[in-house]
Amino acid sequence: MTGDNDMRKDDLKEGDALALGQQLCFAVYSVAHAFNRTYKPLLDKFGLTYPQYLVLLALWQQDRMTVKGIGEALGLDSGTLSPLLKRLETAGFVSRIRDKSDERQVIVTLTQKGAGLKAEAFGILTEIGKAMGCSMAEAAALRSALHDLNHQLGENQQS
Amino acid sequence: MTGDNDMRKDDLKEGDALALGQQLCFAVYSVAHAFNRTYKPLLDKFGLTYPQYLVLLALWQQDRMTVKGIGEALGLDSGTLSPLLKRLETAGFVSRIRDKSDERQVIVTLTQKGAGLKAEAFGILTEIGKAMGCSMAEAAALRSALHDLNHQLGENQQS
């Protein structure tokens, strides 16, 4: 480290561009993991994973969705959802029934157990709110910025 | 809005506040996937996955790290890193050598191929910058907010 490196602060700008701490994507990646770790103990009580919880959230908002509908709501494809829904079915939270009027489709429906979980899972909301420990305005601004970024990144996808 | 106390709006706001953390989490989750999709075609050219690219970013910043060191930098454990590093070694980007002075440790070192890739990676930055379609200032602000959130979520973890 002696002598062979005369780099001064001014020269470091380009080198720093590739630094981990500078990467927005890494910040997002890290927070996603942090959220996952925060949710895990809360969801473990119900035997749910975070993606499974997302599916239930979607169904609590609107029951009787097709696999495709859930996929569009969550940004997941059948390769992810088919086995996930099978596990949710095995666990007794949802049932999957072929649509009689279009047998290609599978209608995913909440069971009583799945529907009943909504009330119990309400406590998760408050726990997550507490864990974030930031103001509503901050959270709302961040959500909005991420929403824009998500849309922007999606735009560049279809090329 | 301040000081105006409209009963209905208050109810709505309370519901929003409760759900905000959850929505923020989903926004982060979605953007993480969106970034992954944006990076994929860029990294495919080099035969890299995004987590593998993260490891190289860490090594470009500081070469000769232990598995544990890389894990701390990226928030990953040996269960993820061991097979990943094996693939990076097979692909010729890094080499793994047992530390002679402490044979428990494995020192991960960039090969010439791995080190040489850094120059080409600047092109990825430009592409990502374009895809994000926001100013440096915006990106920096978002990164800073995510950094804070990550720290905050981490605080609540240690119980």
Place this chain on the structure above:
DNA sequence: CATTATTTAATTGTACGCAATATAATTTTG
């Protein structure tokens, strides 16, 4: 200095996430 405890990687098992493919049902079309 031998035993125990801790540390570091690797391994095993489960669950995403996604590309590519397969399969069956429905539409489109010629």
Place this chain on the structure above:
DNA sequence: CAAAATTATATTGCGTACAATTAAATAATG
């Protein structure tokens, strides 16, 4: 109406993530 194209879901294969376990090396302890 029959052949081709499209659509919806499921399956396969690969690469993360992460908990739990294992194995080997080092450190701490009596």
